[in-house]
Amino acid sequence: MSLSKTVALVTGGASGLGRATVERFLKNGAKVVMADLGSSKGNDVAKSLGDNVVFVPVDVTSEADVKTALETAKSKFGRLDLSVNCAGTAVAFKTYNFNKNLPHKLEDFQRVIMVNTVGTFNVIRLSAGLMGENEPNQDGQRGVIVNTASVAAFDGQIGQAAYSASKAAVAGMTLPIARDLSPHGIRICTIAPGLFDTPMLQALPDKVRTFLAKSIPFPQRLGHPDEYAQLVQAIYENPLMNGETIRIDGALRMQP
Ligand SMILES: CC(=O)CC(=O)SCCNC(=O)CCNC(=O)[C@H](O)C(C)(C)COP(=O)(O)OP(=O)(O)OC[C@H]1O[C@@H](n2cnc3c(N)ncnc32)[C@H](O)[C@@H]1OP(=O)(O)O
Numbered sequence: 686m687s688l689s690k691t692v693a694l695v696t697g698g699a700s701g702l703g704r705a706t707v708e709r710f711l712k713n714g715a716k717v718v719m720a721d722l723g724s725s726k727g728n729d730v731a732k733s734l735g736d737n738v739v740f741v742p743v744d745v746t747s748e749a750d751v752k753t754a755l756e757t758a759k760s761k762f763g764r765l766d767l768s769v770n771c772a773g774t775a776v777a778f779k780t781y782n783f784n785k786n787l788p789h790k791l792e793d794f795q796r797v798i799m800v801n802t803v804g805t806f807n808v809i810r811l812s813a814g815l816m817g818e819n820e821p822n823q824d825g826q827r828g829v830i831v832n833t834a835s836v837a838a839f840d841g842q843i844g845q846a847a848y849s850a851s852k853a854a855v856a857g858m859t860l861p862i863a864r865d866l867s868p869h870g871i872r873i874c875t876i877a878p879g880l881f882d883t884p885m886l887q888a889l890p891d892k893v894r895t896f897l898a899k900s901i902p903f904p905q906r907l908g909h910p911d912e913y914a915q916l917v918q919a920i921y922e923n924p925l926m927n928g929e930t931i932r933i934d935g936a937l938r939m940q941p
C-alpha cells in the first residue's frame with residue numbers, strides 16, 4: 686500500500702514518538718487519525734498539521750473511545766491500513782523502598798499495566814476488525830499493526846518493575862497476535878526503543894539522562910523521534926516483517 690493511499694491511526698500521537706510518526710506519515714501523503722488523551726495538546730498539534738489529520742480524544746483503555754477513533758477513520762478517510770500504538774506511561778519506584786519503608790503502590794502498578802498493556806491490546810483487537818473489511822492487496826495483506834514496547838522489557842532498571850512488566854507483555858503478545866491475524870492478512874510487529882529525546886525522557890533529571898546517553902555504545906546520543914518513525918515506515922512497507930519485536934537502541938543494554 687503506497688503511503689499516499691494509507692490511512693493510519695496513531696495513539697499517543699500528540700507527543701514524542703507518536704507525534705513524529707504522525708508527521709512522517711503526513712509528509713508522505715497519508716491520512717492520519719491522531720488519538721491521544723483529551724488533556725493532551727492533540728487538538729492544537731493536529732490543527733497545525735493541516736487537513737489530512739484529525740484529532741480524536743481517546744483514552745486507550747476505553748473501548749468506547751477507541752471505537753470512536755476507528756469510526757472517525759472510516760467516516761472521514763474511508764478505511765484503516767495501519768495502527769501504531771505509542772500511548773504509554775511510566776512509573777519509577779522500587780518494589781519495596783526500605784529507606785522510606787514503603788511498598789510500590791499497587792495502583793501505580795495497575796495503572797501502568799492498564800495503559801501500556803491493556804490499552805495496547807484494546808487498540809489492536811478493535812483495529813483488526815476494521816482492517817478486516819479491507820480488500821486484500823496482491824500479497825493478501827489487509828493491514829499492519831505496530832506496537833511500542835521498550836528495551837526495559839528486557840533490561841529494566843531499578844524501579845522499573847511495573848513499566849518493564851507492561852512492556853514485556855506487549856513483546857509477549859506480538860507473536861500470538863501475528864498468528865491469530867495471519868489468516869486475515871494482518872501483520873503485527875513491536876518496536877522496542879532505547880532512549881529517545883521525548884517529553885517522557887525529559888521527565889528524568891538531566892544527570893540521569895546524560896548518564897544514560899553515555900551508556901549507549903553508538904551513536905552515543907538520545908534517539909531522534911523521527912528515527913523511530915522511520916522504523917514504523919520500514920515495518921509498514923516490508924511485507925515480510927511480522928510477529929517480531931525489534932530493538933532500536935544503538936546497542937544499549939541498560940545497567941541496573
Ligand atoms: C522510557 C523507556 O522506555 C526507556 C527507559 O526505560 S529509560 C530508563 C529509565 N530508568 C528509570 O526511570 C530508572 C528508574 N529508577 C529510578 O529513578 C530510581 O532508581 C528510583 C527513583 C526508583 C530510586 O528510588 P529512590 O527514592 O532513590 O530509592 P531509595 O531506596 O530511597 O534509593 C536510594 C538508594 O538506592 C540507590 N539507587 C537508586 N537507583 C539506583 C540505581 N539505578 N543504581 C544503583 N543504585 C541505585 C541509591 O544509590 C541509594 O542508595 P542507599 O540506600 O545506599 O543510599
Ligand SMILES: NC(=O)C1=CN([C@@H]2O[C@H](COP(=O)(O)OP(=O)(O)OC[C@H]3O[C@@H](n4cnc5c(N)ncnc54)[C@H](O)[C@@H]3O)[C@@H](O)[C@H]2O)C=CC1
Pocket residue numbers: 696697698699700701702703720721722725743744745746770771772773774775800804833834835836877878879880881882883884885886
Ligand atoms: N522516549 C523513550 O525513550 C522511550 C519511549 N518508549 C515508549 O514509547 C511510547 C511513546 O513515548 P514518548 O513519545 O517518549 O512519550 P510521551 O510522553 O511524549 O508521549 C506519550 C503520549 O501518550 C499519551 N497517553 C498516555 N496515556 C494515554 C492513554 N491512556 N490514552 C491515550 N493516550 C495516552 C500521552 O498523552 C502522550 O501524548 C510510550 O509507550 C513509551 O513507553 C519506549 C522506550 C523508550
